[in-house]
Structure formats: structure tokens, C-alpha cells
Amino acid sequence: QKEVEQNSGPLSVPEGAIASLNCTYSDRGSQSFFWYRQYSGKSPELIMSIYSNGDKEDGRFTAQLNKASQYVSLLIRDSQPSDSATYLCAALDNYGQNFVFGPGTRLSVLP
Amino acid sequence: EAQVTQNPRYLITVTGKKLTVTCSQNMNHEYMSWYRQDPGLGLRQIYYSMNVEVTDKGDVPEGYKVSRKEKRNFPLILESPSPNQTSLYFCASSLSGGGPAYNEQFFGPGTRLTVL
Numbered sequence: 305q306k307e308v309e310q311n312s313g314p315l316s317v318p319e320g321a322i323a324s325l326n327c328t329y330s331d332r333g334s335q336s337f338f339w340y341r342q343y344s345g346k347s348p349e350l351i352m353s354i355y356s357n358g359d360k361e362d363g364r365f366t367a368q369l370n371k372a373s374q375y376v377s378l379l380i381r382d383s384q385p386s387d388s389a390t391y392l393c394a395a396l397d398n399y400g401q402n403f404v405f406g407p408g409t410r411l412s413v414l415p
Numbered sequence: 416e417a418q419v420t421q422n423p424r425y426l427i428t429v430t431g432k433k434l435t436v437t438c439s440q441n442m443n444h445e446y447m448s449w450y451r452q453d454p455g456l457g458l459r460q461i462y463y464s465m466n467v468e469v470t471d472k473g474d475v476p477e478g479y480k481v482s483r484k485e486k487r488n489f490p491l492i493l494e495s496p497s498p499n500q501t502s503l504y505f506c507a508s509s510l511s512g513g514g515p516a517y518n519e520q521f522f523g524p525g526t527r528l529t530v531l
Binding site: 312336338346347348349350353392394396400401402403404405406407408 | 446448450455456457458459460463465471473474505511518519520521522523524525
């Protein structure tokens with residue numbers, strides 16, 4: 305059974321701090337990884353995708369991938385109250401067909 | 416506007432009454448997928464489709480059917496709904512093929528289904 309695991313949180317950080325969200329996956333064949341943000345009652349929206357080992361930066365967001373450790377992370381710099389949401393990590397299998405999502409980490413950014 | 420639409424957005428029904436949730440995308444995406452989201456369990460893939468007439472089971476396909484007769488539409492069918500299918504359902508689509516960026520999924524607004 306392919307699994308993606310995340311700490312459910314809630315993770316609370318003060319405004320302006322760095323929020324660090326982590327994710328591990330069980331399927332070594334997974335090649336692509338995605339971070340989605342989901343506000344309560346809304347649909348997931350894509351923040352970033354990553355498929356090569358190392359870091360990928362986009363504005364205040366940095367995704368990190370370590371395939372040897374089967375570990376993906378998302379850093380949010382200068383966290384804002386509007387970043388308060390649930391963050392979903394997803395892995396896509398080697399065939400580009402089956403997505404597996406983690407249960408999500410709830411982030412709360414305190415003003 | 417590029418989007419994925421779902422209908423209905425909210426549905427309350429009774430056990431055993433067949434229903435269909437429609438999903439349509441206007442981005443010419445090849446890949447479409449259905450998920451259900453339950454508290455504590457996250458998003459779980461029900462079925463996916465790589466292209467017209469090509470569908471396959473995800474992780475939780477029991478009790479569901481799908482069809483892909485046209486590229487833009489991917490309806491989810493519950494032939495005999497049961498209370499354990501009460502959930503929030505999302506349809507998603509992506510380009511597929513090519514590099515990983517083609518696999519970035521766009522989600523519909525969701526359908527909240529209650530089966531009594």
C-alpha cells in the first residue's frame with residue numbers, strides 16, 4: 305500500500321516566521337511530488353511541484369526533495385495569517401497515473 | 416476562464432438511489448481523476464482516466480463507476496449509494512504526458528454528498 309505521511313498538526317507559527325512542513329512517502333518509484341494548500345471548505349490549490357533532488361524556490365515558498373530519504377518538505381518564509389490553511393503533500397507514481405495524498409498538515413499563523 | 420466544474424455542489428440523497436456527479440474541464444486536459452476527502456483520511460483517489468475511453472481504478476473504487484466518452488467530461492456514478500459514501504468529492508484534471516509539470520492537477524470546487 306503506497307502511503308504519504310504528514311504530521312496532522314496543528315502547526316502554529318507567529319507572523320513573519322518560517323513554517324516548515326514535512327512529508328514522507330513509501331513508494332520509492334514515485335517521481336513527482338506536489339504541495340497543495342486547502343482552505344476550509346475549498347478545493348486544493350497547487351503551490352509547487354518538485355521532481356529533482358534539492359531545493360526549488362518560488363517566492364516565499366521553497367520545496368525540498370530528498371529521494372534517498374523519501375522525504376519532501378515545504379518551507380514558507382515570512383508567514384502571513386493568510387497562509388493559515390491545511391497543506392497537502394502528494395506523490396505521483398512512476399507511470400504518471402496514480403496520485404497518493406497525505407492527510408494534510410494544518411498550519412496556523414498567529415498575528 | 417480555465418476551470419474544472421462539478422455539479423451538483425451539494426446533494427442529499429437516500430440509500431440505493433442512483434446518482435451521477437458531473438465533471439467538466441475546458442483546458443483540453445488528457446488526465447482526469449476523482450477523489451473523495453474524509454476527515455483524518457485526506458484525499459483518496461477513486462478512479463482516474465489517462466484519456467478518452469481509458470479509465471482505471473484508484474485506491475478506493477468500490478461502489479463507484481466512471482466513464483470517459485469525451486475528453487472534457489468525466490462523470491462519477493454511484494449506482495447504489497450507501498451512507499459510507501457520504502463525503503466531499505473532488506474532480507481534478509491535468510495535461511499529463513511530457514515532464515512532471517504536465518502532471519500538475521487543477522481541482523474542481525467539490526461536491527458535498529450526504530447519503531441517508
